[in-house]
Amino acid sequence: MNAVPRARSSAQPGGSAPRIPNGVIAVTLVVIAETMLFAGLISAHVQFVSDQVGAFWPPLDQPPLPVAETAVGSMALLLSGCALLWARLSFRAASPRTAAFLLAALVLGTGYLGFQGIEWVGLIRDGLDLSTAYGAFFYLIVGVHSLHTAGALVWLAKVWTWLRQGVLTPGRFMAAQVFWYFAVLIWPVIYFQVYR
Numbered sequence: 001m002n003a004v005p006r007a008r009s010s011a012q013p014g015g016s017a018p019r020i021p022n023g024v025i026a027v028t029l030v031v032i033a034e035t036m037l038f039a040g041l042i043s044a045h046v047q048f049v050s051d052q053v054g055a056f057w058p059p060l061d062q063p064p065l066p067v068a069e070t071a072v073g074s075m076a077l078l079l080s081g082c083a084l085l086w087a088r089l090s091f092r093a094a095s096p097r098t099a100a101f102l103l104a105a106l107v108l109g110t111g112y113l114g115f116q117g118i119e120w121v122g123l124i125r126d127g128l129d130l131s132t133a134y135g136a137f138f139y140l141i142v143g144v145h146s147l148h149t150a151g152a153l154v155w156l157a158k159v160w161t162w163l164r165q166g167v168l169t170p171g172r173f174m175a176a177q178v179f180w181y182f183a184v185l186i187w188p189v190i191y192f193q194v195y196r
Contacts (some may be wrong), residue, residue: 021171024178031182034148038186041144042193045137062134063126066119067195073115074191077149080108081184084156088177091168102160105180109153116146141194145187152176152183 049057058064087101120139128135159176162168 021174023171023175027175027178031178034182035186037144038141038190041141042189045141045193048133048137057134059132059134062132063123063128065138065195066122070115070119070191070195073112073119074187076108076115077112077184077187080105080112081181083108084177084180088173091163091170091173099160099163102156102163106153106156106160109149109156109180113146113149113153116142138194141190145183145190149183152180156180
């Protein structure tokens, strides 16, 4: 079935205010916990770098991080967030373009992960490994983010499948959207802290 279902109303009987779906509340709590995880990782990185008094950071004997190349991948990730917003707006309007916007978000997000994979292969080839604090912090922080992004992409793929089957609900869509926006919006913080 390729029909796009009309978004169901979230208003409660009797005209009361709409309630937030339980799945969205659960994902929001997970995002709060994950934000604390990233805050801890980034804080440890910032503290370590600030303790390197008189030392060069990044260390001169380590390969430079591909700041400009990663910016391209970062744009793909940010654009995927825009595509998901358009998908959500299309879904609410019961537009047949919802699937195309959702697919665009998936493709752009996958492109971001592809950029990360290529970057890692190049950095490993150039000698950046876990034997130094510089490499360990990089792979830990960026790697944890990449795992979150991969998980969110799997979820978005499931949302796309539900949409194509005609069983996607607004609550399911919103829950996936919350997690995807977390992965998208935490990345600029990581980028500006780690890639300097």
